[in-house]
Amino acid sequence: MVNPNEIGPIEIGEKDRLFVLTGAGVSAESGLPTFRDNGGLWNGYRVEDVATPEAWYEDAEQVWRFYAMRRRDGLAAKPNAAHQALARLEERLGDRLYLCTQNVDDLHERAGSKRVVHMHGELFRSRCERECGRGDFFDEGIYTSADAIPRCACGGRIRPHIVWFGEMPLYMDDIYAELERCTMLLVAGSSGSVHPAAGFVQFARRRGVRTFYVGPEAPLNASQFTERVMATAGEALSRLFP
CATH class of the missing domain: 3.30.1600.10 (SIR2/SIRT2 'Small Domain')
Known part of the structure; x- marks a missing residue:
């Protein structure tokens, strides 16, 4: 567990593929309960x-x-610094960044992200x-x-x-295919309490993938992450991915 002020940027190699999962905590920073x-x-x-x-x-x-x-x-609501940092990261990595969100709002898109996978559906559809x-x-x-x-x-x-409680999340075949390809996994603002998303980190760890968690509170699956940054995503992501 590290303080965001004590960690430098996360190095992403030319052959790395980064899987990012965002949860409700990221939208909460924009004022959405x-x-x-x-x-x-x-x-x-x-x-x-x-x-x-x-x-x-x-x-x-x-x-x-x-x-x-x-x-x-x-x-x-307006996109916050976390949404903006991930949009900038997509500009740099292109399709080597896979952005999957549990959130149904369009704040990632409004920040500039072009390829967002909404596993729980979309509010404006x-x-x-x-x-x-x-x-x-x-x-x-x-x-x-x-x-x-x-x-x-x-x-x-x-x-x-x-996707309501009791229904199957969307795009699961594509999501697991990307989890099989990724070399790094970052989870931001997710409580680790909603499945199947809470199991993504365990899936990645079995493959030896380096896993990061960013959030102000430890998620229920905190022990599965190789590194944890205890700060809001808006505060940490701009520092981790400048």
């Missing part, structure tokens, strides 16, 4: 009531009111509840009543393009 920091609540909403398939079929109006609030919050083949699409709509929820051409209701 997290369920974990609020005892399982987000502005009074329980996870079970707004972020599960069961919640959707029980009360789709309440689910959309919750995501309408999240969309408003997301639009008001929607899709048909019936998985009818239309696919997901860009959507900034604010739906706060049952009558306002759009319908797909097939008749199904339009739901947020979010």
